[in-house]
Amino acid sequence: MIRSSRDGDVRVVTIDRPDRRNALRPADLDALAAAVEDATEPVVLLRGAGDAFSAGADLDVVAALDDPEAFARRGQRVANAIESADPVVVAGVDGAARGGGVELALAADVRVATPDATFGEPGATFGLFGAWGGTVRLPRVMGEGEAMDFALSGRVLDAAEANRTGLVSRVVPDPATVAHEIAGNAPDALGVLQERLRDRRPQSTQEDAEATAFAELVAAHRDDLQELTE
Incomplete structure (x- = not known):
C-alpha cells in the first residue's frame, strides 16, 4: 500500500506495509510510480512506515513469478520514474533498506538516513541480485570499488558507513x-539544478546548457538580485 499526503511544500509518499517490512508487490510498484509522478509540490519525501524503509521486492511474489523479466522491468520503470520526476525526490531512510529498497533510494535525487538506518543488498546470499537499475546506479553513487564490495559481500552498512561511502x-x-x-x-532553480546535475552528455554540451540556464534564471530573478545588493 502506498500513502500520499501533503506537508506544506513537500509531498510525503510512504510505503505502508510494515507487517512485511514494506516489501513491494507489482501493484505497490505501480502505485508508487503514480504517487511520485502525480506530485505537484517541489519536493517529494519517500519513506517507509514502521521500522523499515523497504525490504524491496516481496520474495513470496518473486518465488511465484511466471515472468521474472517483466517484474524486473516493472521495478526499473518505477526507479526511472523516481529518477526523472519533476519534483526533487528525497529518500528518507529510517530503519532497514534492503535489495529493491536500496535501488529505489538510489534513484532519488537526495538520500539521507537516520542513525537507525541500515542498508544491504542481500541478493547474492540466496542466488539473486537487485534488478531495478541497482547495478547501473550503485557504482555511479558509491564508486565501482565500494559498489563491488557492498553488492558481492551481501554485508549490511550502518548509517555512518553509508554516509562514508556516499550512499547517503x-x-x-x-x-x-x-x-x-x-x-x-x-x-525554478531546483528544476534547473536537477536537470543540469542529471545531464550525462559530453562536457561541452553540458556547459552550453549550463550557461543558457544561468542566463534564464538571472532574467527571471533580476528584481530579487537587485534587492539583495541594495
Whole structure:
C-alpha cells in the first residue's frame, strides 16, 4: 500500500506495509510510480512506515513469478520514474533498506538516513541480485570499488558507513527536515539544478546548457538580485 499526503511544500509518499517490512508487490510498484509522478509540490519525501524503509521486492511474489523479466522491468520503470520526476525526490531512510529498497533510494535525487538506518543488498546470499537499475546506479553513487564490495559481500552498512561511502549524503534525526530545507528554495532553480546535475552528455554540451540556464534564471530573478545588493 502506498500513502500520499501533503506537508506544506513537500509531498510525503510512504510505503505502508510494515507487517512485511514494506516489501513491494507489482501493484505497490505501480502505485508508487503514480504517487511520485502525480506530485505537484517541489519536493517529494519517500519513506517507509514502521521500522523499515523497504525490504524491496516481496520474495513470496518473486518465488511465484511466471515472468521474472517483466517484474524486473516493472521495478526499473518505477526507479526511472523516481529518477526523472519533476519534483526533487528525497529518500528518507529510517530503519532497514534492503535489495529493491536500496535501488529505489538510489534513484532519488537526495538520500539521507537516520542513525537507525541500515542498508544491504542481500541478493547474492540466496542466488539473486537487485534488478531495478541497482547495478547501473550503485557504482555511479558509491564508486565501482565500494559498489563491488557492498553488492558481492551481501554485508549490511550502518548509517555512518553509508554516509562514508556516499550512499547517503547526511545522517539526520528526521529526513523531513532535509526535504523542507530543499523545498524552501526557488522551485525554478531546483528544476534547473536537477536537470543540469542529471545531464550525462559530453562536457561541452553540458556547459552550453549550463550557461543558457544561468542566463534564464538571472532574467527571471533580476528584481530579487537587485534587492539583495541594495
